[in-house]
Amino acid sequence: MSEIFKAGPDDVEISEREECFSGFYRIERLQLRHRQFAGGMGPLISRELFVRHDAVCVLPYDPQRDEVVLVEQFRVGALEAGVNPWLLELVAGLIDKDEEPEEVARREAVEEAGITLGALWPIAQYLPSPGGSNELVYLFVGRCDSSQAVGIHGLAEEGEDIRVHVLPFEDALQAVRDGRINNAASMLALQWLALNRAEVRGLWV
CATH class of the missing domain: 3.90.79.10 (Nucleoside Triphosphate Pyrophosphohydrolase)
Structure with missing residues (x-):
């Protein structure tokens, strides 16, 4: 098995972070790009994040x-x-x-x-x-x-x-x-x- 990709500080770019809901838990929407396996940065994508305590x-x-x-x-x-x-x-x-x-x-x-x-x-x-x-x-x-x-x-x-x-x-x-x-x-x-x-x-x- 090849080595798993290890992210560095320049491998993920978060351009926007929006709070959609805040209660006992929180939901955020992130606009981001990340480095791709083939090289270079991928397209801008939108992801909702369920923010929980550990x-x-x-x-x-x-x-x-x-x-x-x-x-x-x-x-x-x-x-x-x-x-x-x-x-x-x-x-x-x-x-x-x-x-x-x-x-x-x-x-x-x-x-x-x-x-x-x-x-x-x-x-x-x-x-x-x-x-x-x-x-x-x-x-x-x-x-x-x-x-x-x-x-x-x-x-x-x-x-x-x-x-x-x-x-x-x-x-x-x-x-x-x-x-x-x-x-x-x-x-x-x-x-x-x-x-x-x-x-x-x-x-x-």
Whole structure:
């Protein structure tokens, strides 16, 4: 495979940036040109950009019991996609304050699942939808005691209604296989743990 193009300061020219909407999220319209593989700058193109805070997603994992903690909540995007809008997901939250990703992971674990995380194992940083959004996701596995995970959680002032599920790891992986878990962060984290579980348990048990 040839080397991936690495952009320099002169490889993208943004001629105009217009704010189309500003609320909890923001939408901007950019007029830009970028360098093409054949050489030279391409034509002026218009692109809408969904501006989001970066996010943190963490898979709480109990290495002693070989169990994972997932949360279930309503998602309007899934509703509009025509699928069941109650999703099994990772604990997650936006970095909307002056916080490090690890701090967000620990805070959200308490708010969404009522658990305290121990060691955090970074999995990846990835762009879930780079064709139209600038969101960067920080993905972790977090050590936990799954026996403490129970009940319904979330912040009432944010309209959150979050139910906790504790699953044997193999059951969670099967839920990925059969499509019951159908969101990217959860699929990535569970598949990563499937590949690295022996190493994780070797260090955490």
